[in-house]
Amino acid sequence: MTSIQKHRKTAFTQQNGKCCYCGFRMWLDSADTFAKQHGITVKQARHFQCTAEHLQARQDGGRDARSNIAAACIRCNQLRHQRKNPMAPAQYQQHVKRRVKKGGWHSARPAMH
Numbered sequence: 643m644t645s646i647q648k649h650r651k652t653a654f655t656q657q658n659g660k661c662c663y664c665g666f667r668m669w670l671d672s673a674d675t676f677a678k679q680h681g682i683t684v685k686q687a688r689h690f691q692c693t694a695e696h697l698q699a700r701q702d703g704g705r706d707a708r709s710n711i712a713a714a715c716i717r718c719n720q721l722r723h724q725r726k727n728p729m730a731p732a733q734y735q736q737h738v739k740r741r742v743k744k745g746g747w748h749s750a751r752p753a754m755h
């Protein structure tokens with residue numbers, strides 16, 4: 643296991659398996675199991691894969707240190723870094739929570755919070 647995988651797992655456990663941005667549950671090992679548990683399709687489950695989120699992006703000098711890694715679902719992670727000017731983590735979390743409230747972030751709705 644690489645250190646980044648270790649950090650991801652630790653962060654996942656400390657966050658009770660929930661994404662640091664949207665607050666939805668994530669999976670580490672199996673999309674199939676997650677889909678079955680939550681009554682969604684495997685395709686939908688793929689959005690909830692747990693990834694290591696670099697709070698400070700690697701391109702900005704962020705390191706693979708535990709203090710710089712949070713567990714985020716792949717959707718939140720990718721969308722944050724796709725932005726032209728990525729928001730700071732706290733700001734992005736508020737942005738995502740607003741979108742979730744309006745029902746417009748994840749199309750599937752597995753168990754919340």
Ligand SMILES: [Zn+2]
Nearest residue numbers: 661664715718
């Ligand atoms: Zn998320």
